[in-house]
Amino acid sequence: MFANVAAAIAQSEPVTVVASSRQWQNARARLPSQVRVVEMSTNDSWLRDSGPNFVVSDRGEVRGVDWIFNAYGGFDGGLYSPWDLDDLVARKILDIERMDRYRAPLIAEGGGVQCDGQGTLITTEQCLLNRNRNGHLGKAKVEEQLGEYLGVDKIIWLPRGFAFDETDGHVDDLCCFVRPGVVALSWTDERDDPQYEIVREAEEVLRSTRDARGRRLEVHRLHHPLPIEITMEESESVDRVDSTWARPTGTGSRRVTSTIIRATASWSCQNSAAISIGRQSNSSPRCFPTTRSSASRTPAKFCSEAAMSAVSPYPFMRRNGVERQGCRSEIRTVRRIGPPGKRRYPCALCSSQS
Template sequence: MLSSRRQPAEWALHDAVWIGWPSAADLWEDDLGPARAEVEDLIRAVLFPGGDGSGARGEPVHLLARGADAIAAAEIMRERLPEPALLTIHDAPIGDIWLRDTGPVFVKEESGALAASAFAFNGWGGKYRLAKDDEIARIVAELAGVRLRRFDEFTGEGGALETDGEGTFITTRQCLLNANRNPGLSEKDVEAVLKAALDAEKVVWLDEGLAGDHTDGHVDNLARFVAPGKVVCMRPCGEDDPNADVLAAIEKTLAAATDAAGRKLEVVTVPSPGRVELDGEPAAASHMNFYIANQSVVMPVYEKLTGKAAPGHDAAEILKELIDRPYFCAVDSSHILTGGGSFHCISQQQPSRQEDRIRR
């Protein structure tokens, strides 16, 4: 009988983090260099959150890049770091940088062993099918030296799932019940797969995602656990916020929800980025797409697009009080956003092997 496997909370200790490096010049065009600069800023905030390399170290970084030109650029970037050895570059056939979705979900087996689960991947409902992206989960698991178990009867992505590490998950109907991924599956069908793959005991279902989100409503743009029983989401900012109704519905659903332990969720809100546009249309800009590293929280802001420090400053002030980390880094992600996501979308944490077994 296969042992139970549970995805730890993101704030649990990591052995490493896997990050995608912008490699496809034909996809990024003029944003290629600026997007790489923002990924470098993310890496620095994870590795050296104090800013000068003299403070505490974060988890090591594994960077996936494709092709000689991308690897050369990554190596030049690595040499600029205070401790280049903390960054390992892997040549891998990534179609694009969204490792939260194309990579595996790392889990801890009941024995304490690190392992990984993976679902079928179809390019976010067939919208962006890129060569080899459906092989990245296997490649990352092999590089990490962990056993991969596939759940190919179900199509989904890591960015569609948010967990407290204690068996509670949040997701959206727009994504996981979408006919472009799982036609004919019910909520109970999906919950059964998540139980087998990630030991989900309770799933909180939200409805819709952000306007302009090509992922069909990934939850890592909407709501994030920051502690057991505590979840953060966004409130509208500005009269022209394109997500005002969606954000209000999310807050209402979460406020009425309980977790796997039966606790009523404590819901905290931060201001959204407001209306952020790309090519005249709303973009899925979100302060929820933060990454919780061992020593820091890295929250995306979009000042290059909006020209405004607030509401990112206001969101940062709230989040830094909620998440137990010595450093909080608000980092601009405007150019990465042109590809459709932000820092959480391009990263995947590898939990520490030090804990003995899954906590019950």
């Protein structure tokens, strides 16, 4: 299934698949010859967050921004340890592509920022200003660094991301630019939906602000999809390895699973609007949209080892060190917090401790 997706993308643009030493031969055998397979050591497999963000100058130069990566919070609520290999992923990718690299001083992930390619960025305070990311710097300093490394002039701060999001409020779960000036916002009309207040809070901010070019944003509500069930055939196409969660066929409660699926839907929406944000090497920063017509400026896409190894198709279900257990709210997120050897287990839904 994942190999077919990579093969389909490779028909129109370069694709590189990153695989571990254990999975390299498997990946090479399953993928068509036009897909490049590179061996790389990683702790996790989510290159959307640990990989570089590419920026493009007005002369078409492509460079990479390498954020500090701490596995979504380090020892203060992070999802796994160690994360040292994942913090090297962006640098390795840029070395392979022979692209210049900016090592940014901010702790950030690709899913935590959305840019329109014309100087406007959307993010959440919950994520970038979290105490386990950059809270110690303050909003003004974070804005300064985002402008310096991404060439943005206007930053729109949403208060928070989706409930139950283990990334601490990544904005790509919630909304994305369809094109400059136009935003797709995840939406629900169901009052008992845990995201009901959050999406309205985000819409109020988006409709009341202007982008870097002075335009009021056009906001389109995109209703959450219904739960998607994984079939036995789909389940058997994914390898089982240590630390992955054993998924039964079908899904659980609509209240929980619909939240999980929304992240996948937002991901697809965002990827359909390919945007790169540009920074000139020796003049003032600017932003440029990367479209299919400017393919010569578009960096090769990287697919993570998720394409070949045992990870769940749902982002909330596949992190190393994360298990799922039942509690009075039907499902409990159990994750290691604190230094090795010291663990506490908060329930993401009912806030109980065990």
